[in-house]
Amino acid sequence: MTTTPQSLQPPVDYIPRITAQYSGLGYGEYRWLESEEVPAWTPLSKPISESKLGLICTGGIYASGQTAFHFKDDTSYRAIPTDVDLTELRATHFAYDLTDARKDINVVFPLEQLRSMIDEGALGSLAPHAYTLMGGIYSTRRVTEELIPALVQRVIEDEVDVVLLVPV
């Protein structure tokens, strides 16, 4: 099938579309995070092929046996062993279509492909645990005061060289 230039579109602008939907439904205005300062920068200390990687994902992923997330500003997190059997993983969320995540969790929690990168020699190793969050938390204050200090402490304790973040 040939692709015509007319059928291609630029990236979706989610902020105006979601803002219009919320307003159309009569919800209060959502304040999007707008960072004004250039982000801090830490250079890589070694090649990725020799690095230990920490993984943090939103999307409401938990392993069977863990408490599931709830849908109202859930600032908790789950530690999922990175040697977990993928069939033990679940996803629950209020804001995205879970069909494909429940078919194959790797679309939002890329564990299988990270294991492949280790096998290929493109990645050194994985931290013993990945951390999963709900996301969609309205309160920036609660993220800053409760969730961020806990996660920063965990990745420092894990002695990872790099962190990959996968939001939904």
Added chain:
Amino acid sequence: MGLIARAIEEAGIPTLSMSSARDITRSAWPARSVYLDYPLGHTAGRPNDPELNASIMRDTLTAFEALTEPGAMSHLSYRWSDNDDWKDKVFAPVDSEDSSEQSSEYEDDRVARHDTPQYQTEADEAAAEHSHDGEECLVCAGIDY
């Protein structure tokens, strides 16, 4: 997620954020990001296509080393389908069924915001109850109920 990435980078650990919402990630402005032009719910790939997903991850890790400018975003070249018609339906108003009304309306297709655990299966709920029976759990942290 942008706040978390920025805080980890500030704590001295390099980060890379994957994204399928370019404008949201740009606004949050993490240190390094890769943009994959897929529908929400597919930040890391497509279901049951391990070869494609490995290829996306290979390119993602390559970008981790290639990005050298604070706040820079790399675009991955994968496309969801031969055309971009899926983008027309994203958070778009739906046409009213009543043809006498000209306006389109939004449908609230999100789930109610329950504040209790929302299990994918009933078996998960039983498993969680069993594993937390009388014990403090070390992996389900920061729970607020």
